[in-house]
Amino acid sequence: MARPAKAGRGFPVWLGLAPFGLVLVVLFAVPVLSLLKLAFGEGGFTLVHFHRMIDVPVYRSVLGTTLGIAGLVTVLAVLASYPLAYVMATVGPRARSLLMLLVLLPFWTSALVRTTAWIILLQSNGVVNALLMGSGLTTTPTAFIYNLSGVLIGMTHVLMPFIVLPLYAAFSNLELSTVQAAESLGAGPITVFRRIILPLTAPGVVAGGMIVFMNAIGFYLTPALMGGPGQTMIAQMIASNINTELNWPFAAALATVLLVATVTMLALFQRFFGLERLIEGGGGKAGEPFTVTSRGRSPGGWAAIVAACLVGAFLIAPIIIVFPMSLGSSPFLAFPPDSYSLTWYENFFGTTKWVAALTRSLQIAGLVVAISVVLGTLAALGVARMRPRWRSTVETIFILPMIVPVIILAVGLYYLLAPTGLVGSIWGVTLGHVVLATPYVFITVRAALKSFDGNLEFAALGLGASWATMFRRVMLPSIAPGIAAGAVFAFITSFDDVIIALFLTNIRSRTLPKLMYEGVAHEIDPTIIAASCLIILVTVLVLGGNLLLTKRKTT
Amino acid sequence: MKKLIVAATALTLLAPGIVTAKELVFSSWGGAYQEAIRKAWIQPFTKESGIKVEEDTGPETAKIKAMVDTKSVTWDVVTAGGGGLMRGVRQGLFEKITPEMVNTDHVIPGARNDYGVASEIFSTLVGFSTKAFPASGAQPKSFADFWDVAKFPGKRTLPDKPETVVEAALLADGVPMADIYKTLSTEAGLKRSLDKIRALKPQVAVWWASGAQPVQALGSGEVVMALGWNGRFQAGIESKLPIAMAWDQQIPQVGFFMIPKGAPNKAEAVAFLNYIAKPENNARLSEYVAYGPTSEKALAGIPAARMETLPSTPDRLKNALFLDIEWWADNGAKVTEAYTAMLKE
Numbered sequence: 075m076a077r078p079a080k081a082g083r084g085f086p087v088w089l090g091l092a093p094f095g096l097v098l099v100v101l102f103a104v105p106v107l108s109l110l111k112l113a114f115g116e117g118g119f120t121l122v123h124f125h126r127m128i129d130v131p132v133y134r135s136v137l138g139t140t141l142g143i144a145g146l147v148t149v150l151a152v153l154a155s156y157p158l159a160y161v162m163a164t165v166g167p168r169a170r171s172l173l174m175l176l177v178l179l180p181f182w183t184s185a186l187v188r189t190t191a192w193i194i195l196l197q198s199n200g201v202v203n204a205l206l207m208g209s210g211l212t213t214t215p216t217a218f219i220y221n222l223s224g225v226l227i228g229m230t231h232v233l234m235p236f237i238v239l240p241l242y243a244a245f246s247n248l249e250l251s252t253v254q255a256a257e258s259l260g261a262g263p264i265t266v267f268r269r270i271i272l273p274l275t276a277p278g279v280v281a282g283g284m285i286v287f288m289n290a291i292g293f294y295l296t297p298a299l300m301g302g303p304g305q306t307m308i309a310q311m312i313a314s315n316i317n318t319e320l321n322w323p324f325a326a327a328l329a330t331v332l333l334v335a336t337v338t339m340l341a342l343f344q345r346f347f348g349l350e351r352l353i354e355g356g357g358g359k360a361g362e363p364f365t366v367t368s369r370g371r372s373p374g375g376w377a378a379i380v381a382a383c384l385v386g387a388f389l390i391a392p393i394i395i396v397f398p399m400s401l402g403s404s405p406f407l408a409f410p411p412d413s414y415s416l417t418w419y420e421n422f423f424g425t426t427k428w429v430a431a432l433t434r435s436l437q438i439a440g441l442v443v444a445i446s447v448v449l450g451t452l453a454a455l456g457v458a459r460m461r462p463r464w465r466s467t468v469e470t471i472f473i474l475p476m477i478v479p480v481i482i483l484a485v486g487l488y489y490l491l492a493p494t495g496l497v498g499s500i501w502g503v504t505l506g507h508v509v510l511a512t513p514y515v516f517i518t519v520r521a522a523l524k525s526f527d528g529n530l531e532f533a534a535l536g537l538g539a540s541w542a543t544m545f546r547r548v549m550l551p552s553i554a555p556g557i558a559a560g561a562v563f564a565f566i567t568s569f570d571d572v573i574i575a576l577f578l579t580n581i582r583s584r585t586l587p588k589l590m591y592e593g594v595a596h597e598i599d600p601t602i603i604a605a606s607c608l609i610i611l612v613t614v615l616v617l618g619g620n621l622l623l624t625k626r627k628t629t
Numbered sequence: 630m631k632k633l634i635v636a637a638t639a640l641t642l643l644a645p646g647i648v649t650a651k652e653l654v655f656s657s658w659g660g661a662y663q664e665a666i667r668k669a670w671i672q673p674f675t676k677e678s679g680i681k682v683e684e685d686t687g688p689e690t691a692k693i694k695a696m697v698d699t700k701s702v703t704w705d706v707v708t709a710g711g712g713g714l715m716r717g718v719r720q721g722l723f724e725k726i727t728p729e730m731v732n733t734d735h736v737i738p739g740a741r742n743d744y745g746v747a748s749e750i751f752s753t754l755v756g757f758s759t760k761a762f763p764a765s766g767a768q769p770k771s772f773a774d775f776w777d778v779a780k781f782p783g784k785r786t787l788p789d790k791p792e793t794v795v796e797a798a799l800l801a802d803g804v805p806m807a808d809i810y811k812t813l814s815t816e817a818g819l820k821r822s823l824d825k826i827r828a829l830k831p832q833v834a835v836w837w838a839s840g841a842q843p844v845q846a847l848g849s850g851e852v853v854m855a856l857g858w859n860g861r862f863q864a865g866i867e868s869k870l871p872i873a874m875a876w877d878q879q880i881p882q883v884g885f886f887m888i889p890k891g892a893p894n895k896a897e898a899v900a901f902l903n904y905i906a907k908p909e910n911n912a913r914l915s916e917y918v919a920y921g922p923t924s925e926k927a928l929a930g931i932p933a934a935r936m937e938t939l940p941s942t943p944d945r946l947k948n949a950l951f952l953d954i955e956w957w958a959d960n961g962a963k964v965t966e967a968y969t970a971m972l973k974e
Contacts, residue, residue: 130966130970131970132966132969132970132973135970135973136969136973193845194849197846197849197851198834198850198851199849199850199851200849220834220835220836298789298838299838299839299842302836303789303836303969303972303973304972304973306969306972306973316691317689317690317691318690318712318713318716319716319961319962320690320691320694320716320717320719320720321962404868404869404870405864405868406844406845406848406865406868406870407845408848408849481691485691485695488692488695488699489695489698489699492695492696492699492701493699493701497701498703576687576689576692577689577691577692577695580685580703581684581685581686584686584687588686588687589659592658592659592660592663592686592687593658593659593660593661593662593663594660594839594841595658595839595840596658596660596661596662596839596840596841596858596860596861597660597661597840597841597861597864598839598841598845599660599661
């Protein structure tokens with residue numbers, strides 16, 4: 075817990091807040107507000123669009139569905155993340171890196187590929203139903219998809235990593251002696267979890283949970299493909315009013331209501347559950363890191379391992395079946411394929427467009443990571459040193475880009491950037507991605523700073539270290555996992571985005587996801603599956619190779 | 630050395646004046662569709678006219694609006710379905726195309742529009758699994774058969790948007806083709822259509838969001854019958870999936886090429902539109918995708934085997950109800966609300 079520094083000593087608050095604040099004003103507030111104000115009429119003031127939303131019951135019900143699904147997904151993702159994060163924190167460094175790789179794998183595939191794989195796995199005569207019925211567990215096919223469970227499966231799968239990473243960071247900051255002390259005083263696994271692990275990991279969970287919840291609100295591809303009509307989400311309606319109906323005022327009204335509802339929920343959550351108080355409980359990291367206790371794993375620990383294996387299988391299942399699917403020869407995907415060929419790989423390398431788009435995506439994502447890590451870390455440092463009175467307001471403002479539907483930002487940015495000539499260049503899309511990605515870095519670094527022991531900072535400063543030296547030698551090593559998680563999130567935000575790219579790039583600057591989505595209303599080109607497999611392979615080879623070649627010292 | 634630089638600079642400055650290569654920028658949806666357009670129209674057009682065609686992708690109507698509003702239009706020709714065309718027209722996004730600019734007298738009447746040149750015709754119809762309904766027994770032929778779960782048992786898939794579905798439901802319910810939009814324009818008529826769809830809900834396994842889904846669902850056996858697009862079913866058939874189409878009744882839709890307002894190369898764009906509208910050129914797209922030509926004159930150039938797969942043959946057009954894009958532009962928002970509410974019940 076960092077206290078506001080005395081004047082003249084240390085890091086000035088304005089230096090932290092100003093850079094991202096400026097970016098937010100110019101590249102977020104201006105474009106988004108210029109679109110949202112349409113909700114109140116294009117000529118004179120009117121509330122007709124809000125009246126329509128109230129008069130037609132379907133909009134209320136869709137808003138309810140959206141918040142409900144986002145809430146459920148958050149709860150599921152938190153539940154599934156605990157065992158996995160626990161195991162990650164308690165195994166050796168190599169196994170941990172492997173697990174990290176596993177958690178991040180879903181991220182490297184496009185949303186389109188993931189949902190396709192899930193559908194093949196879960197459809198009524200899919201792989202899972204064949205296994206269940208073959209083993210006699212069920213007699214009729216279970217309806218896993220085209221309903222609520224389909225949406226929950228698809229969304230939890232891809233959003234879980236957002237909780238696992240900060241939660242793992244929280245676990246690795248836990249102190250072994252605390253748990254040992256509790257165990258020696260006779261506490262059982264449940265008590266240890268409830269009284270020690272839960273409060274001490276709360277900052278990580280809250281940070282991850284917020285990311286998941288707000289991300290989930292903006293989902294529409296997964297619910298459209300894996301859900302039924304009962305799971306229509308509001309982002310779908312906003313996008314179709316922008317893009318298909320061209321009814322921008324109504325889209326703006328829907329987005330405004332969504333924004334107000336989400337911000338209100340965040341505020342209520344903070345008020346009633348005492349977010350700040352919950353988070354202030356952390357801190358005090360001088361002892362031995364949390365790991366398996368000397369007496370070996372407790373029964374609770376073993377239960378967690380079993381649960382973690384199940385969660386791991388859930389994460390990796392759709393990724394695994396993607397490989398044989400990419401080797402099929404029919405453009406209509408099946409598992410297992412009827413016949414095998416390398417057609418889709420030949421397609422990928424045979425035309426320049428796929429490789430060019432992949433290169434472009436990596437280039438843009440690299441720029442986005444570099445810029446947003448600096449902006450996000452500065453912002454987190456600034457907020458940590460602010461007066462508590464305004465802190466939560468500024469925090470909320472800094473994560474607003476996560477709540478506003480991306481399509482609103484994309485269209486707004488087009489209007490802002492068109493006169494500058496940045497539309498179509500890689501800088502236009504990079505700036506858009508920076509706005510989207512920086513809040514992730516901000517949240518993860520903020521969580522890391524919350525569990526950073528402020529006394530260490532004062533000790534270092536008191537011993538005569540300059541603020542910069544203290545940051546480099548004391549604070550940075552401690553918050554590095556938070557920054558790393560933020561960088562990964564920033565990379566993925568850029569690497570997976572379609573909507574910003576749709577509006578701000580052209581054929582020369584198009585990204586891989588944009589290329590993948592082209593023509594998707596008509597067909598799914600299996601080349602996108604081959605592309606995903608290649609990305610996964612390269613990731614696994616680079617990270618896995620790194621893992622095997624370098625001996626890393628245990629933490 | 631200095632002289633050389635000056636000379637080189639002068640040359641570069643002069644270059645655009647010397648090379649007066651005409652060009653235009655064309656933007657469409659990528660994938661197999663744009664590849665077919667490239668082979669059938671773009672390449673031969675460039676060869677014939679000397680006009681270079683630069684391609685782009687993703688002509689979202691919202692992006693066209695943003696371009697027109699900010700006066701930064703970079704596209705000269707864009708493609709869209711009827712819905713995109715009409716909503717764009719209402720917002721003043723497209724140039725009016727007069728008969729002097731492009732002659733469309735020979736185009737099928739249901740496919741003509743003042744702001745777009747009809748490029749191809751595709752169709753929404755019933756596709757079914759030949760495993761479930763083999764040629765040896767009864768096969769579904771019409772929308773009424775699609776709704777007849779006693780005669781043709783099994784799960785169905787329908788679009789998650791109301792376009793074509795509310796029409797098909799009324800046709801299945803016995804409303805004559807000529808009265809469909811008149812009926813849908815009344816409260817009672819719309820309710821009748823939605824009731825018909827509601828009655829089928831227990832039999833619907835998937836409400837599809839993308840055109841590939843119904844084919845995938847038929848191929849995997851998830852459903853036995855689908856309301857979907859003929860070009861997609863045909864692609865499935867060509868990949869040896871057990872699918873057939875019921876051609877006796879269909880709802881054709883038209884694809885259009887438009888010129889956004891303020892397009893930088895309007896004259897070249899008009900030349901391109903003239904090229905694709907000519908019957909002998911228009912027919913060529915059908916070689917690459919199972920979309921029909923927009924003029925009956927174009928049919929002469931198409932081989933009989935291909936004709937079997939196309940929606941716009943004289944015979945098939947007799948039982949065709951063209952999607953009324955004006956009606957949808959007027960009523961789309963209201964009907965979509967009612968449809969979504971019915972689905973969510």
